[in-house]
Amino acid sequence: MANHIIIFLSLLVFTCSFALAFEPSPLQDFCIADSTSSARVNGVVCKDPKLAQANDFFFSGLHLPGNTSNLLGSKVTPVNVAQLPGLNTLGISMVRIDYAPWGLNSPHTHPRATEILTVLEGTLYVGFVTSNPENRLISKVVQKGDVFVFPIGLIHFQRNVGYGNAIAIAALSSQNPGVITIANAVFGSNPSIPSDVLTKAFQVDKSIVDTLQTKF
Structure with a gap:
């Protein structure tokens, strides 16, 4: 009887493992987003790979400072699948963030991505809040060359605490992280x-x- 139970449990584990298996990697070299398609999928439809060209994988503009003349004193310049179609299905994107003196990138969350931020210029006070029930603020002052990570889904922010402009580049673990x-x-x-x-x-x-x- 015990042997029958062991065999049954082994088969159950094998069946569950097979049912939960999935392909975590892209199944083709790339999947350039086709913005002209009306099809609805979890992501963006791929255009014919034979029509791929260099500009599908290219974006220019992150060298340009963002306009921080607004109430918050900050500007986010995104480079996600909407700006760079070649990012589709690759699971990455990035942003440039400009901060006026004492400018704020106000509390927000990315529902689909972890963010890793690198300070290029200036001094930032950054932080995120852990989930309920602790709601603990984890924060730090970071300077040029420093890196800080904001885990996926958690509320986070950055504030320029210096007297000059600040610049940061952030990478995100989704081609369309959302905000x-x-x-x-x-x-x-x-x-x-x-x-x-x-x-x-x-x-x-x-x-x-x-x-x-x-x-x-």
């Missing part, structure tokens, strides 16, 4: 989240919620 800016998502959703929900969630007066919703 959810917390203040915009909560107070600027369309349609708006009911004010009574936000009033109770943030434990503030309705007038404060109304004011914040007008700003976002």
